[in-house]
Amino acid sequence: METDALIVLLTILLPLSFIAERITNLIKLFIPDGFLGLGNVRYKEDDPIMEKKRERRIFAISLISGELVSFSLKADLFAIINQGTFGWTTPTTGYSWIIGCLFTGFFLSWGSKFWHDLLEILLEMKNIRRVNVKAKTLEVKQKEVEVAEKASEQPVTLPVEAKPEVKEDKLSLNRIKMLHPKLRQEVEQIYRELVKQRIPVRITDTLRTFKEQEALYAIGRTKPGSIVTKAKPGQSYHNYGLALDFCLLTNDGREATWNRAADLNLNQKADWDEVVALFKHYGWEWGGDWASFKDYPHLQKTFGFSTAKLLDMHSNANVDSEGYVKI
Known part of the structure; x- marks a missing residue:
């Protein structure tokens, strides 16, 4: 069938x-x-x-x-x-x-x-999306690298100075500030390391309130659209500032892409994999490793807490002055 x-x-x-x-x-x-x-x-x-x-x-x-x-x-x-x-x-x-x-x-x-x-x-x-890199200057440089590799039969990577420059993304930095206080400095450090490697990444989502989670859960159920999440309010690590979603940026940071094969810093490695690898180095869990529902843009660091335990702590007002659960 x-x-x-x-x-x-x-x-x-x-x-x-x-x-x-x-x-x-x-x-x-x-x-x-x-x-x-x-x-x-x-x-x-x-x-x-x-x-x-x-x-x-x-x-x-x-x-x-x-x-x-x-x-x-x-x-x-x-x-x-x-x-x-x-x-x-x-x-x-x-x-x-x-x-x-x-x-x-x-x-x-x-x-x-x-x-x-x-x-x-x-x-x-x-519905898995396949988005191609459209920036013309990057395509030209990638073709030049491929031609050089074939000619020399040796892997060729551009020096950092020759790679497309990546500027810090203000939206990403603002969203990092909404993470749990225990994660903000670490994620800011990871983000700046990615910028240093000329990987154009954007943090698209961090803290999500219970009300926002309820509205998201309603899509495909009581509201029009396809189901986008299985997590009710309190059942997502986003609700506690312990998770983030990301994408890559093309066209000088003006277009978002979820193309996991893109090599925008021209080092012969998929940028998506480089982002995931760096977060894993700091102990983060990647949604792409999940067995059933794979969430490729999703990363989370739970400190060993289940969402049920976090919800119990939140319900019992075991939170800090900013409203984040005490970890």
Whole structure:
């Protein structure tokens, strides 16, 4: 199955699984314990054996909810795959739609988080951006370097004096001042080292307030657009000034680029990798190393604290005079 067809399938299954989950939650909330011999489904059992039985009852409710949604809307899996549509107006022959609805109901019982994560992975694969360096003077110098390398069959790098000059970026310096007090001096030192190496980097985001995080989390959920974050307010290291995002700059600092292959300082190395390597040297974690949701512009230094612990400290006013959690 092609990626586009999979995205259509997941786009349909995701909202349906949300509906099935809401029905399951309503049953768990309002059906009395012991109703029709159902037993406890609301509260976690201390006894592992009883908890297993409770989990099986919840799974059965989820399966019933999924089938209820599937048959109510005639969400025939075969019609969704073949035509990208569902509903009682979808033409079918025979009773194959019943089997298709049974399959759909079964898949809906897996939960919306499964389909959301799978859809997110597919969209990331489809929407990876490839931005080329457009600055004409840099392109000319890179071609000259390539020609010289082929002629001598030896790696050629330009001396620092011949590389494009990089000026300090005021926006970056201002955003560095919004980081946690324990990180400001270190990041300023890293930034100036990158400028010294003629790597044109910009810090695009540092501290993000809980309110800003809430607005960002709403995109793709309650607001228009594609989902950009899985972190609710308090669940991002940005909320505590312990993370930053960056990009590279071209055209004398006037254009931003996320091209991870760009070599703007002409030293035969990708500038993006050089930025990441320098931050890692100081003990930072890179989002590009994450297994599931890779966040290539993201860097964070957590000092061993989880976001749950930081949120607890913030909620209990364990903060300094500037409002940052005490580390």
